[in-house]
Amino acid sequence: MLMTRSPDAPIGVYDSGVGGLSVLRHIRAQYPNEHLIYFADSGHAPYGDKTEDYVVARALIVTDFLLKQGMKALVVACNTATVAAIKAVRAKHPELPVVGVEPGLKPAAAITRSRKVGVLATARTLKGEKFLQLREQIAAATQTEFLLQPAVGLVDQIELGDLHTPAIAALLDKYVTPLLDQGADTLVLGCTHYPFVQDGIERVIRDHASSGVTLIDTGDAVARQLGRLLEAAGLLRPAGGDAATLHGYTTADVSALAPAFANLLGLTPPVEKIDV
Incomplete structure (x- = not known):
């Protein structure tokens, strides 16, 4: 799948639910100029009691969706999905900068x-x-x-x-x-x-x-690794342009993700429910 590789394209951040917001806050703090998309697969969570094949399938579906939104890099902000599926994501999309999270x-x-x-x-x-x-x-x-x-x-x-x-x-x-x-x-x-x-x-x-x-907590290290990959690929978004945006997607009800943004990060981005 071809993807937009432009510094102005968004970074996708993916988790089974709201936990990845702990990684998102590190990314926003270190790279305030970056457009971000947060995907909570809450309709299929929790991942911890699912089979490895199930988690791999979900990770590939979510990655394909985020690519259609034009993302330039992916952060798998979920330890379970990283352990089970990041190898499959990288194999299917070798051109995509992908960062996972692992227990420290x-x-x-x-x-x-x-x-x-x-x-x-x-x-x-x-x-x-x-x-x-x-x-x-x-x-x-x-x-x-x-x-x-x-x-x-x-x-x-x-x-x-x-x-x-x-x-x-x-x-x-x-x-x-x-x-x-x-x-x-x-x-x-x-x-x-x-x-x-x-x-x-x-x-x-x-x-x-x-x-x-x-x-x-390895969230800070994940954000730094993301920055290294973006810089190496010439994909860091420079300062001085339009304000950075944040958009949320969830496979569950919006009433779960929107309050999480507000309560955990003090943010009120647009959030959409999707069926994938």
């Missing part, structure tokens, strides 16, 4: 003192072949033990939009406390939804009387 195992291993790192992620991410290979490589090279914790149900609760509910607090207690009990001094937020409940995670850490626990 390498930076976590570099800073842990206890050599124990907790990884919060979806079940699908933690079962992914690419993730497991990465874990084995880094564990062997750094003598780090990675404690894997599937956070079942947490994405569903975050998607509801209220980040301070008893249900979210209970899930964070359930999933974070065992990692602290095992001596983890570094926690990897292995899903782009999780930075939005960072305050709740920090509460669990305080209640546990743990000190010196570091949280790893």
Whole structure:
């Protein structure tokens, strides 16, 4: 498929739901001149309990849609989709700059003192072949033990939009406390939804009387990598033109994504529901 490769074309940011907004905010902060399209595949979420083939199929459908909107680069702002599908996306669209998100195992291993790192992620991410290979490589090279914790149900609760509910607090207690009990001094937020409940995670850490626990959010690194790819391709949008735009698409109801933009980022872009 031919695509518009112009600096003025938008960047596509794709997630299974609203979690990718945590990556979008880093992109907007670092590249305020860029036009952006955010795609929330909420009508087919959550991805964490889906098969790999299902996630691959959805990722290819979403990529094709965003290409039709003229995007110049794609950020797969979903850990589960990155692990399951980014290889297939790159294979089908080798001309397209594509950046994925991966749990920050390498930076976590570099800073842990206890050599124990907790990884919060979806079940699908933690079962992914690419993730497991990465874990084995880094564990062997750094003598780090990675404690894997599937956070079942947490994405569903975050998607509801209220980040301070008893249900979210209970899930964070359930999933974070065992990692602290095992001596983890570094926690990897292995899903782009999780930075939005960072305050709740920090509460669990305080209640546990743990000190010196570091949280790893890779959104900033993803944005920097995007910038490197755009610069190398001559696709960075220069300053001085029309104001940057942001448009949202969702496969669920607009009433889910629009409030997420407002509540999580303080933004009110146009949002459309589509069927793909």
